[in-house]
Amino acid sequence: MNGNARRRRLTPARIGIYAFLLTAALFFLLPLYIMLVTSFKTMDEIRLGNIFALPVSVTLEPWTTAWSQACTGVNCNGIRGGFWNSVLIAIPSTVLPILLGALNGYALSFWKPRGANVLFAILMMGAFIPVQVMMYPLVRILATLGLFSSLPGIVTVHIIFSMPVMTLLFRNYYLSIPQELFKAARIDGGGFWRIFAQLMLPMSTPMIIVAAIMQVTGVWNDYILGLVFAGRDNLPMTVQLNNVINTTTGERLYNVNMAATILTSMVPLAIYFFSGRWFVRGIAAGAVKG
Amino acid sequence: MASVSIHNLCVRFGANEVIKDLNLDVLEREFLVLLGPSGCGKSTLLHSIAGLIDVSSGRIEIGAQDMTWADPTDRHIGMVFQSYALYPTMTVERNMSFGLRISGKPKAEIERRVKRVAEMLHLQPLLHRKPSQLSGGQRQRVAIGRALVREADVFLFDEPLSNLDAKLRAELRRELKLLHRKLRSTMIYVTHDQVEAMTLATRIVVMYAGKIQQIGAPSEVYEKPENLFVAGFLGAPAMNFLHGRLKPTPDSVRFESEGLSLDVTPYALRAAASQAREVVLGIRPENLLIDAAGEFAGTVSLMEPMGNHHVVWLDFGGTLLSSVVSGAPAFCVDDLVRFTLDVGRISLFDSMSEQRL
Numbered sequence: 001m002n003g004n005a006r007r008r009r010l011t012p013a014r015i016g017i018y019a020f021l022l023t024a025a026l027f028f029l030l031p032l033y034i035m036l037v038t039s040f041k042t043m044d045e046i047r048l049g050n051i052f053a054l055p056v057s058v059t060l061e062p063w064t065t066a067w068s069q070a071c072t073g074v075n076c077n078g079i080r081g082g083f084w085n086s087v088l089i090a091i092p093s094t095v096l097p098i099l100l101g102a103l104n105g106y107a108l109s110f111w112k113p114r115g116a117n118v119l120f121a122i123l124m125m126g127a128f129i130p131v132q133v134m135m136y137p138l139v140r141i142l143a144t145l146g147l148f149s150s151l152p153g154i155v156t157v158h159i160i161f162s163m164p165v166m167t168l169l170f171r172n173y174y175l176s177i178p179q180e181l182f183k184a185a186r187i188d189g190g191g192f193w194r195i196f197a198q199l200m201l202p203m204s205t206p207m208i209i210v211a212a213i214m215q216v217t218g219v220w221n222d223y224i225l226g227l228v229f230a231g232r233d234n235l236p237m238t239v240q241l242n243n244v245i246n247t248t249t250g251e252r253l254y255n256v257n258m259a260a261t262i263l264t265s266m267v268p269l270a271i272y273f274f275s276g277r278w279f280v281r282g283i284a285a286g287a288v289k290g
Numbered sequence: 291m292a293s294v295s296i297h298n299l300c301v302r303f304g305a306n307e308v309i310k311d312l313n314l315d316v317l318e319r320e321f322l323v324l325l326g327p328s329g330c331g332k333s334t335l336l337h338s339i340a341g342l343i344d345v346s347s348g349r350i351e352i353g354a355q356d357m358t359w360a361d362p363t364d365r366h367i368g369m370v371f372q373s374y375a376l377y378p379t380m381t382v383e384r385n386m387s388f389g390l391r392i393s394g395k396p397k398a399e400i401e402r403r404v405k406r407v408a409e410m411l412h413l414q415p416l417l418h419r420k421p422s423q424l425s426g427g428q429r430q431r432v433a434i435g436r437a438l439v440r441e442a443d444v445f446l447f448d449e450p451l452s453n454l455d456a457k458l459r460a461e462l463r464r465e466l467k468l469l470h471r472k473l474r475s476t477m478i479y480v481t482h483d484q485v486e487a488m489t490l491a492t493r494i495v496v497m498y499a500g501k502i503q504q505i506g507a508p509s510e511v512y513e514k515p516e517n518l519f520v521a522g523f524l525g526a527p528a529m530n531f532l533h534g535r536l537k538p539t540p541d542s543v544r545f546e547s548e549g550l551s552l553d554v555t556p557y558a559l560r561a562a563a564s565q566a567r568e569v570v571l572g573i574r575p576e577n578l579l580i581d582a583a584g585e586f587a588g589t590v591s592l593m594e595p596m597g598n599h600h601v602v603w604l605d606f607g608g609t610l611l612s613s614v615v616s617g618a619p620a621f622c623v624d625d626l627v628r629f630t631l632d633v634g635r636i637s638l639f640d641s642m643s644e645q646r647l
Binding site: 178180181183184185186187188189190194198199202203 | 337340342361362363367368369371372373375376377378379388389392393436440
């Protein structure tokens, strides 16, 4: 009883910490609150200017408009097209980088080819060069290859830019696996591909989950690469969201804009919400062993 | 079953020469133990036999075939690692059958082999468990089983019992010995534990600094160490060393040091001593006998009860000598006791070359 009471007592320091955490949480949640509230209001209500007020008459119309009728430039089909484009981009841009990154990490940490460390260092340097520097050369290269402004084009670009991080993630994970395991598999007769597919990949489930979370959110939130490389027919949701917000005919439809924004951020939001534990683990794994 | 022979083997990591010009013949069906302190190159030697380390020069033959550059897979070996190295995502059964499945053996054959080995190692109740659901001893038995199902010509063990507690280690050691008697296959076993070496080996190879110091049957290595390193490494408590001079006279040979003079005429010198020389006399604690009629005397400075025997440490003119006394000793610390040396079981080493005389 005594120990319990002591633990519950609020010291000034503890009150301070709670006060700070509460303010911080409110500060970050406030925009989300305003967006949610506004998206359920009618334009008449919004015009009254009480942005913190709860909606008087809840309407779902802004959401349906944003999804299927909002205008992006001259087309008025909503952002659902962008949603499916983003899904089509995100799936191969997640699966392929994970497979390639795992393969890279596996080769670097177990087979140790000649010059593996140099190769890895160069790859890591790639992570520190700003995307903008590579933009124009990449446009030229993809144009020459006939991949510019296409789905394979944007997927290729995502694969290229994800390679350093994916390789680092898997390399560090595989370095933490005892070499003896690999040696045992070698004696059992396993070759390069078999050990990868039947032993290492099944062991990598935690890293695959982490990599998938990072990759899906990264690709989903990407704007500039999608804008430049995807082409008119494959514009991702972020680009279409921007178009929705910038397209105004007369009145600015704040409720529709808010609904469209929430719809766009739904996927990363859901991922963070349901997999926070894995995400933190992956960041830690990548950070501790550099 | 196959023999292994190694010719002029050198292994270098960068500028560091781990194994220097090593020659070794492992006979068919023998249980050879590579024994040495950590860093002596014994594990490196084992891993180069397995083909997991590239050799710098020399030749490795397994079953009279040159395997120096063969892939580990093609060497017909089975290997057990210290860390068990079980595949964590596979059940015990799939762990054991992994190699057989890779080599495309028919299903019935795989089943038969796994069943046979599982019976041999009492693994049947564990076949469908994952490694994480096993205890340390069970894991190592599975690792041994995984090597056995390969029905390899040579089995390699890399300190397989080091991660187990003392009781389990003794138990698995017995099982391994029985297994070798049953299978009669060639086994090469690396350890730093001299008890394992003494109990398991048909021959012990003592290694130090990348070189073989002595090869021989356990009793031979223990009784007649080839040099000071081997003498000091084997045995617990370690062999006692006395520095002194060897003085030959026409009809006898005497060992003389401070406060001790001993007639060592019965000792079989390899080369007859012609002149006096500096030597080291080694005597095992069990051959230093506490005896009321003994010619020498020392003060008891420490007694270590071991249950079935006592280790008694005597201060003999500044040198600490150990003696093993069975039963309850009839003296206490600080008592002056008399002792003798069993001259038939001493070892003499040249103090310069450290080689046995």
